[in-house]
Amino acid sequence: MSDASGFGPDLVEVFGPSQQDGGPELVQLLTPEGERVHHPDFDHDFTADQLRGFHRDMVLTRRIDTEATALQRHGELGIWAQLLGQEAAQIGAGRALRPQDYVFPTYREHGVAWCRGVDPLQLLGLFRGVDQGSWDPAENNFGLYTIVIGAQVLHATGYAMGMQRDGVVGTGDPDRDAAVIAHFGDGASSQGDVNEGFIFAASYNAPVVFFCQNNQWAISEPIERQSRIPLYQRALGFGFPGVRVDGNDVLATYAVTKAALQRARDGQGPTFVEAYTYRMGAHTTTDDPTRYRLSDDLEHWKLKDPIARLEVYLRRNGLVDDAYFADLKAEADELGHHLREGCKALPDPSPLSVFDHVYTEITDELAGQRDTYAAYLESFETEGAHR
Structure with missing residues (x-):
């Protein structure tokens, strides 16, 4: 039985009428000022350990990005795809996964790779040109990086359809039911492969979450030239729900992605998640963003920094102390050393x-x-x- 929107009551229960009616448009649980707020459809209780874990993940992911950028500048990497400013979108989505879920990344999901236990040194091997990705996708349920824009969305949809046929969807067993998540950017959403993936996923009710990090720039092309409507609203045209989440809010990203993945595992089909964020760095280290965007925009988004807002919340509520930050800095420095020395020692391939x-x-x-x-x-x- 469907409601007036054309979707069943299960959809209303999980995603709430507000998203289907178009407002409030942006799901947010933590404001840029570090204030905890609540949402009628996606509220969630977080433990102190979870909050500190999110913060640690984002800090270390940013360190990976910083070290890799420096290595490229010193000629140790051929290129690097930066994620500065997108840490919350990736960590929130990555920590919402269960072990049996499968991830199809693009070439910028360094934070998701971190959450899946991939050694970041293995990411550097790909960008150094000594391998095509040396991690085992079967070990981490994390696919190899996809350079062809949008191709991974078709791969993800097909894999999700395979899960249906393997009987690991909608059984009610939380240790068995699985879902797929496909990561891509706003630019990739204009690709034919992505839209074909939407069509197949909708037609077969595939257990896949389409996770779009809308950083508002398809290299140098602004989002205004890519879509006349918010990206998440496109999903309705394909026959499944879409939701826009504050991609600089790790709490909201986690809550929304967790709900979307569970919906997929339960056999209720695909969901489009638009993580509304901003690429504070360059598209890649070969790009010069000063040629096509205003510095005022960048300064505006620096005030929404995903790490800073969670740090403010942690400090304000007495959930961290000086020892926590000292330990985290030491861990980040050790990670940096691991990447610098390990990258230079990577052997040339046969x-x-x-x-x-x-x-x-x-x-x-x-x-x-x-x-x-x-x-x-x-x-x-x-x-x-x-x-």
């Missing part, structure tokens, strides 16, 4: 490793190509020995 991960089981044709190339490389060693 030329033959290009054949290793083409297929699960290597074909005879590919094995022949590999052996021919190996013989070609050996010919140089033989020639050198004869000289």
